[in-house]
Amino acid sequence: xxxxxxxxxxxxxxxxxxxxxxxxxxxxxxxxxxxxxxxxxxxxxxxxxxxxxxxxxxxxxxxxxxxxxxxxxxxxxxxxxxxxxxxxxxxxxxxxxxxxxxxxxxxxxxxxxxxxxxxxxxxxxxxxxxxxxxxxxxxxxxxxxxxxxxxxxxxxxxxxxxxxxxxxxxxxxxxxxxxxxxxxxxxxxxxxxxxxxxxxxxxxxxxxxxxxxxx
Ligand code: ADP
Ligand code: NI
Numbered sequence: 598x599x600x601x602x603x604x605x606x607x608x609x610x611x612x613x614x615x616x617x618x619x620x621x622x623x624x625x626x627x628x629x630x631x632x633x634x635x636x637x638x639x640x641x642x643x644x645x646x647x648x649x650x651x652x653x654x655x656x657x658x659x660x661x662x663x664x665x666x667x668x669x670x671x672x673x674x675x676x677x678x679x680x681x682x683x684x685x686x687x688x689x690x691x692x693x694x695x696x697x698x699x700x701x702x703x704x705x706x707x708x709x710x711x712x713x714x715x716x717x718x719x720x721x722x723x724x725x726x727x728x729x730x731x732x733x734x735x736x737x738x739x740x741x742x743x744x745x746x747x748x749x750x751x752x753x754x755x756x757x758x759x760x761x762x763x764x765x766x767x768x769x770x771x772x773x774x775x776x777x778x779x780x781x782x783x784x785x786x787x788x789x790x791x792x793x794x795x796x797x798x799x800x801x802x803x804x805x806x807x808x809x810x811x812x
Pocket of ligand 1: 765769
């Protein structure tokens, strides 16, 4: 393995050693692996893809009072410390800054083939069996209910429905996870997403059937 990639892996493992299970080193490892897989079919700079995949969640704004600049800053400082060239550093920082679902909903400030690959890899880890596990882990971390029949989930539901409370984890599927398949950028990403999406739909059907006491 390239030495800078190896050093980055070591750095990320150390940085994420106390991370919550949905955002821990294993999430990064899965995204890194998917990103390399997707990159095989794309014309991209593999080094940028790998570094961005490895560093994309070292300081998630959700866990840093919404500060979106800590992640890119930390990643940049680290990359410079291992002598990664300036152009690569800036590119990786731009990817980290622009990759979150939140920024993809708003104005897109930056895009590149490398960023599209890493974004797909990250989104794939939010859906399917692992996506389900991560959502409930995050919900547990936030002490959320699994489901509340009074807050019926629906695709593209407005947050008005539960503005004075926190949404149960099941609602997150309708707010975000079920929308991801149509947001995939690459052909490989779309193909993997379809299968994972269908599995989530099946899971939700079973969840509601059990909730309603059907057997
Ligand atoms: P990433 O950090 O990988 O870019 P996010 O930070 O948006 O993606 O979410 C990370 C994981 O936490 C995902 O699996 C996502 O489904 C889950 N998650 C985020 N917000 C919620 C929520 N409100 N309820 C349940 N799960 C959530
Ligand atoms: Ni991520």
